[in-house]
Amino acid sequence: MTVLETNAAVAWLADQRPAMQEALATLVNIDSGSYDKAGTDAVASAMAGWLNAAGIATEHRSAPADGDVLLTHLPGANPTAAPVVLMGHRDTVFPTGTVAQRPWRVEGDLGYGPGVADMKSGLVLQCFVMMALQKLPPLPFPLRGLFTADEEIGSQNGRVAIQTHARGARAVFNSEPGRVSGNLVTERKGGATFLIEVTGRAAHAGVNHADGASAIAALAHLVIALHALTDYSTGITTNVGLVSGGMSTNTVAPTAQAKLDVRFRTLAEREAVFAHIHALVAQPPQVPGTQVRITQTSESMPFELHSSQALMQRYQHSAAEVGFTVAGEATGGCSDAGLTGSLGVPTLCGVGPVGGKAHTDAEYCHLDTLVPRAQALVKTILGLAELA
Numbered sequence: 001m002t003v004l005e006t007n008a009a010v011a012w013l014a015d016q017r018p019a020m021q022e023a024l025a026t027l028v029n030i031d032s033g034s035y036d037k038a039g040t041d042a043v044a045s046a047m048a049g050w051l052n053a054a055g056i057a058t059e060h061r062s063a064p065a066d067g068d069v070l071l072t073h074l075p076g077a078n079p080t081a082a083p084v085v086l087m088g089h090r091d092t093v094f095p096t097g098t099v100a101q102r103p104w105r106v107e108g109d110l111g112y113g114p115g116v117a118d119m120k121s122g123l124v125l126q127c128f129v130m131m132a133l134q135k136l137p138p139l140p141f142p143l144r145g146l147f148t149a150d151e152e153i154g155s156q157n158g159r160v161a162i163q164t165h166a167r168g169a170r171a172v173f174n175s176e177p178g179r180v181s182g183n184l185v186t187e188r189k190g191g192a193t194f195l196i197e198v199t200g201r202a203a204h205a206g207v208n209h210a211d212g213a214s215a216i217a218a219l220a221h222l223v224i225a226l227h228a229l230t231d232y233s234t235g236i237t238t239n240v241g242l243v244s245g246g247m248s249t250n251t252v253a254p255t256a257q258a259k260l261d262v263r264f265r266t267l268a269e270r271e272a273v274f275a276h277i278h279a280l281v282a283q284p285p286q287v288p289g290t291q292v293r294i295t296q297t298s299e300s301m302p303f304e305l306h307s308s309q310a311l312m313q314r315y316q317h318s319a320a321e322v323g324f325t326v327a328g329e330a331t332g333g334c335s336d337a338g339l340t341g342s343l344g345v346p347t348l349c350g351v352g353p354v355g356g357k358a359h360t361d362a363e364y365c366h367l368d369t370l371v372p373r374a375q376a377l378v379k380t381i382l383g384l385a386e387l388a
Contacts, residue, residue: 006382009132010322010375020124020370021111023050027120028104028113033152034091037068040149043090043120044070047127047147054131064150067161072145074134081141081388082170084381085345086126087336088119088352089151089158093359102361111365117355121365122175123147125352125374132378140388141170143381151336154193154298162339171311171384172340173377175352178369179329185350186312186328189235190270190302190338194260194277196222196240200290202247202254212252213289216245219256221286226260229276235265235332236273259297263332266302267342300334303349307341311348311380318379322372351377 026046032039041062048058051072059071070090076083092115104113111121126145133143146165148158155162166172178184198219203212229238238260245256262277264270281294312328319326337349353373355365 005136006379009136009378009382012135013128013132013371013375013378016128016374017367017371020128020374021367023124023127024111024116024121024365024370025104027123028111028116029099031094031096031099032090032092032115033095034093034150036096037149039096040068040090043123044147047123050127051130054134056130056134061161064157065160067157067159067164068149069158069161069165070145070147071165072130074130074139074143076142077138077140079142082168083142083144084384085144085146085166085169085172085340086129086175087146087162087166087172087340088123088126088175089336090123090147090149091152092118092120093152106367109366109368111367112363114363116365117177117353117363118358119176119352121355121370122177122352125370125377126175128374129377129381132374133381139381139385141385148336154300155336155339156298158336159339162336163343166340166345167343169340169345172337172345172347173351174335174337174340174347174349176335176337176350177352177358177365178350178354178373179331180354180356181329182324182354183327183329183350184312184315184348185303185331185335185337186308186348187265187305187330188303188335188338188349189263189265189332190300191261191263191334192299193297194262195295195297196258196260197293197295198222198245198256198290200252200254200256200287203252205250205252209252213287214253215256215290216253218285218287218290218292219243219245219258222280222292223258225280226277229273234269235263236269237263238273264302266304270302301338301342303335303338303341303347307345307347308349311346314383315348315351315376315380318383319376321379322375324372324376
């Protein structure tokens with residue numbers, strides 16, 4: 001792309017603050033919790049409407065088995081070249097009815113409402129980035145939008161779409177919100193959850209206590225051992241956050257359950273801590289007569305620093321040209337960036353507008369970052385085009 005063409009895309013975005021803010025209001029005022037399919041479908045419909053009107057092809061594959069994904073597409077001069085992927089999720093953590101309680105509102109330069117930062121502002125940014133690039137001559141590679149519907153509950157279906165449509169990509173830009181500091185995310189922990197089920201033997205706690213085998217006691221020993229796997233120096237944490245079990249206070253507990261959360265920074269750490277967990281479960285229980293079963297119920301892959309470094313340098317250069325400085329930072333939270341990074345695809349996360357207090361009633365977005373963050377992303381993509 002020529003300098004004039006790049007400047008034209010950046011200049012077009014400079015005038016889009018009102019339109020971007022209006023689009024953000026539309027999305028925020030749609031309830032789209034992860035289990036509200038009508039809502040996540042409505043978000044896809046709104047996005048497709050804007051993009052279709054701009055001449056950008058879209059396809060909504062709404063069956064969960066296919067990942068329930070909205071795909072958007074600019075073919076580029078070479079449709080078979082490795083694409084650049086703009087990624088995001090359409091779901092929020094908020095239950096249906098939240099919008100009625102606290103719809104979109106603006107106070108000063110802050111926008112509020114369910115999912116305003118995480119990540120409806122990022123969805124708006126991705127749409128406008130595609131619109132800006134649509135106005136230029138074709139890129140030397142395809143530009144693909146990939147917007148899933150279940151990231152907030154572990155991307156159990158969304159990972160199907162991501163692994164299908166992002167594998168082999170030239171680069172992925174995930175529009176999670178920019179950090180409160182203004183930084184992007186260049187490293188994230190991976191995480192997994194496990195269900196632990198313990199069976200024992202019931203007995204009357206007063207009459208024949210010795211005949212029982214307490215599942216709760218066995219679970220208690222295991223919880224202590226699992227928590228001992230936490231190692232802050234490596235970033236590995238283990239947390240049993242939910243426990244239940246037993247029949248009554250005067251019965252030796254025949255069953256007990258727990259849910260374990262595990263976090264890790266790298267794939268190597270994942271393998272190590274998983275091996276330790278399974279080794280603990282395989283040992284004879286501390287309480288004779290009990291049995292332990294463990295089942296992995298979800299997982300998010302780690303987003304390692306090596307996946308983001310080259311793209312971060314390019315983005316920093318683009319941001320400086322737009323007029324702001326930015327750095328990368330690590331976070332313990334998971335995102336779909338870990339999925340693409342684990343596929344070996346260069347990935348940058350947190351390219352959305354700056355926001356904070358996600359997953360709370362006080363969630364906000366800095367509206368003055370809508371345009372410059374979109375401009376920086378456009379310049380970064382056009383910089384990749386110069387290399388193709």
